[in-house]
Amino acid sequence: MLDPVTRDRALQAAEAAVEVAGSVIRPFFRSGIATHTKDDRSPVTIADRTAERVMRAVLTERMPEAGILGEEFGLEQPEARLRWVLDPLDGTRAFITGRPTFGILLALLVDDEPVLGLIDQPVLRERWTGVAGRPTRFTGPFGGGTAGIATTRRGMALSEAELSCTAPGMMDDRTRPGFQRLEAAVRRSSWGGDCYGYGLLALGQIDVVAERDMKPWDWAALVPVVEGAGGRITDWSGRPLRADGDGSVLAVGDPALLAPCVACLSAAA
Numbered sequence: 001m002l003d004p005v006t007r008d009r010a011l012q013a014a015e016a017a018v019e020v021a022g023s024v025i026r027p028f029f030r031s032g033i034a035t036h037t038k039d040d041r042s043p044v045t046i047a048d049r050t051a052e053r054v055m056r057a058v059l060t061e062r063m064p065e066a067g068i069l070g071e072e073f074g075l076e077q078p079e080a081r082l083r084w085v086l087d088p089l090d091g092t093r094a095f096i097t098g099r100p101t102f103g104i105l106l107a108l109l110v111d112d113e114p115v116l117g118l119i120d121q122p123v124l125r126e127r128w129t130g131v132a133g134r135p136t137r138f139t140g141p142f143g144g145g146t147a148g149i150a151t152t153r154r155g156m157a158l159s160e161a162e163l164s165c166t167a168p169g170m171m172d173d174r175t176r177p178g179f180q181r182l183e184a185a186v187r188r189s190s191w192g193g194d195c196y197g198y199g200l201l202a203l204g205q206i207d208v209v210a211e212r213d214m215k216p217w218d219w220a221a222l223v224p225v226v227e228g229a230g231g232r233i234t235d236w237s238g239r240p241l242r243a244d245g246d247g248s249v250l251a252v253g254d255p256a257l258l259a260p261c262v263a264c265l266s267a268a269a
Contacts, residue, residue: 001132002108002115010082010108011131013062014118018104020058021051021088022122029123030098043092048072051088051104059084066108071217083109087217091166091194100124101196107220112243117221119199128199130224136202144203150229152253153204158260161207163189164197170212175248178236182210182264198222201253202229208261209251210236216243226251232258236265 002010028047035043052072059068067077068084077083084106089095091102100123108116115132126140128150138150145151163186171179183189186208193200193209195218200206202225219233219241226233232255235241236248250265252258 002110007116007131010063010066010116011129013059014106014108014116015129016062017055017058017086018106018118018120018122018127020054021104022120024051024054025089025095025104025122029095029100033096035092035096043096044072045089045092045096047095048089048092052086055086055088055104055106059086069217071215081111083112085109085114085217085220087195087221090218091196094192094194099192101193103195103199105195105217105221107224109220114220114223117224119195119221119225121196121199126199128202128225128229130221130226130228132224132228134228136225136228138199138203144205150199150202150225151204152202152226152230153207154230154254154256156207156254158185158208158257159187161186161257162205163208163210164193164200164206165189165191165209165211166194166197167191172212175212175236178265179210182208182261185260185264195222198226198233198251201231201251202226204253207253208257209249210261210265211249212236213247214249215247219249222249222251229253231255234258234262236262238262 066082067080069075087105095102104120117130119128129137136150138145231253233251
């Protein structure tokens with residue numbers, strides 16, 4: 001955990017970093033910018049790379065003792081006990097197709113445990129801020145939460161739940177049957193969302209998110225946000241998320257839904 005002084009300094013640094021990243025990203029939204037394909041066949045733009053550069057600059061200036069792991073430019077100071085983990089533009093496919101369901105993700109880890117996480121949607125001006133041991137805060141022009149506090153939805157059966165996943169392509173032949181069992185067990189499922197889906201789960205709009213092939217920069221910021229709103233986030237077997245895990249992520253708004261969701265997914269996990 002963080003002492004109060006370091007926690008407050010880290011929160012200020014994180015908020016400054018996502019602010020400057022948002023100022024970089026907004027002018028490129030729906031601008032028809034060029035898209036390049038990385039070695040893993042995922043898309044990347046100048047917005048992704050420039051936003052990560054400015055985030056790194058802010059974080060290094062504010063907290064030089066912390067390491068940084070980013071999607072675009074790798075790991076700095078691997079020996080550091082404190083480590084920022086960032087995805088400057090989670091949901092590049094949504095971004096390049098003009099959909100405002102992408103976001104900026106920034107987490108702080110202490111000994112590999114996420115203790116601070118931000119989800120920031122720079123076009124809609126919405127932000128979720130999770131700090132371990134505190135309620136998740138939500139700010140934005142469209143409502144959600146009560147008095148700025150994000151709260152998940154509770155008290156429904158799995159058969160009443162709303163399920164979300166970014167894309168069917170996350171599943172392969174081994175994992176698809178488990179997801180299909182979960183999809184058959186819920187009230188309704190929807191596709192698309194990236195990190196924004198987890199923000200909606202923290203607001204009680206979505207009840208379950210189940211995804212695969214997630215890297216640490218995809219999920220680290222989500223942990224304090226979801227858990228601070230009253231939910232749970234694990235892998236498909238119900239275990240804590242780890243950098244050396246299998247890349248599966250399961251988030252539930254109501255902790256009571258975790259066990260039945262794991263039961264649906266477990267044969268494929």
